[in-house]
Amino acid sequence: MGFRTLDDVDVKSRRVLLRVDLNVPIIDGKVTDTTRIKRVASTIEELSWKGAKVILLAHFGRPKGKVSVEHSLKKIIGTMKRVLGCSVYFARDCIGDEAQGAVAAMKDGDVLLFENTRFYAGEEQNDLEFARALAVNGDIYVNDAFSAAHRAHASTEGLARLLPAYVGRLMQAELEALKKGLGDPVRPVVAIIGGAKVSTKIEVLNNLIGKVDALVIGGGMANTFLAADGLNVGKSLCEHDLADAARAIMAKARSEKCTIILPIDAIVAYHFRANVPHQHYGIDAIPADGMILDVGGQSIECINGAIDGAATVVWNGPLGAFELYPFDQGTVQVAKRAAERTREGRLVSIAGGGDTVAALNCAGLAEDFTYLSTAGGAFLEWMEGKPLPGVQILEK
Numbered sequence: 001m002g003f004r005t006l007d008d009v010d011v012k013s014r015r016v017l018l019r020v021d022l023n024v025p026i027i028d029g030k031v032t033d034t035t036r037i038k039r040v041a042s043t044i045e046e047l048s049w050k051g052a053k054v055i056l057l058a059h060f061g062r063p064k065g066k067v068s069v070e071h072s073l074k075k076i077i078g079t080m081k082r083v084l085g086c087s088v089y090f091a092r093d094c095i096g097d098e099a100q101g102a103v104a105a106m107k108d109g110d111v112l113l114f115e116n117t118r119f120y121a122g123e124e125q126n127d128l129e130f131a132r133a134l135a136v137n138g139d140i141y142v143n144d145a146f147s148a149a150h151r152a153h154a155s156t157e158g159l160a161r162l163l164p165a166y167v168g169r170l171m172q173a174e175l176e177a178l179k180k181g182l183g184d185p186v187r188p189v190v191a192i193i194g195g196a197k198v199s200t201k202i203e204v205l206n207n208l209i210g211k212v213d214a215l216v217i218g219g220g221m222a223n224t225f226l227a228a229d230g231l232n233v234g235k236s237l238c239e240h241d242l243a244d245a246a247r248a249i250m251a252k253a254r255s256e257k258c259t260i261i262l263p264i265d266a267i268v269a270y271h272f273r274a275n276v277p278h279q280h281y282g283i284d285a286i287p288a289d290g291m292i293l294d295v296g297g298q299s300i301e302c303i304n305g306a307i308d309g310a311a312t313v314v315w316n317g318p319l320g321a322f323e324l325y326p327f328d329q330g331t332v333q334v335a336k337r338a339a340e341r342t343r344e345g346r347l348v349s350i351a352g353g354g355d356t357v358a359a360l361n362c363a364g365l366a367e368d369f370t371y372l373s374t375a376g377g378a379f380l381e382w383m384e385g386k387p388l389p390g391v392q393i394l395e396k
């Protein structure tokens, strides 16, 4: 399925409603990470340079349909100006007289940020009247917020029904990368799924089994599979009630000829803290009072062997409790191998999700992956194989 991009439209002197993700972290009133603003900068710059009137639409946090100072986008204006290197005007409302007045005052190339769309309940309800009130300020709608595309909200889906709609450059890059990952990948494809719990990723695992050649399961969620296989996992994080679900996933993998790779050894500690004493054990010898906090060296070798044999890797979730040194080592060593293979041009590597991004950033490897998606929920729903309403509506 194709998408209309900014190559398909003349934006000169047109009012462009550009949906972006500006959910940047703020501590003590200061933006602590500008990644999201930087990532959307190229679309804003391109539109401005081409003479569009660029009107930014975004939500911020969860104000639940009410105006709240805490959730105002006004506090990021200074950072936006600094990162974009241009003036950014602000309208204290996203609809009504205030918004229309601010748009009427715009010159070609100007950039204007509207106040939080979620100050109106109609945003999350995808209310047609609210979407119409947004649409009066634009001639064209461009969506550059893949991370919000799993939600059918007025600014992510409703507007595309009312105005000629296009994908922005960031969304375009994301969709192209995801296509390389699971849509139309070069085989063999290896998926690496880690993280805390099986319960949050059952649909991801089920979807991947039908699509990938091998599935590496690591992190706390691997313990549920090991226990379901009759192994003792001691005091490790484990969802014993999901043993049947884990066995069903393994049976499905066997029937679909998808190889499942589980840890064969582990790093075990007795407290869930950084820098605590820890030992290496084979997976069939975990002490009854121990906790598996990372995959062991033999497992790392095995996973890296799978990466060496892969043409495409799709990754979500850390392989251990990566926030606690030294239990980040499994994640870091595997990430290093994927990064190395990618740099050598032998691997397409797509990773995504909050913790995965954090782990790759900590390891200094974020830039080495083919694509790193900062979208949390949308990336997971894509991995689950669900259609994303904000993407679907943009398909030609």
Ligand code: AMP
Binding pocket: 194, 195, 196, 197, 200, 218, 219, 220, 221, 237, 292, 293, 294, 316, 317, 318, 319, 320, 321, 322, 323, 353, 355
């Ligand atoms: P998720 O949000 O499901 O991707 O899970 C990420 C979290 O899983 C991180 O906070 C990790 O610390 C945690 N995690 C990964 N492996 C383990 C493990 N073996 N035991 C406990 N927590 C883990």
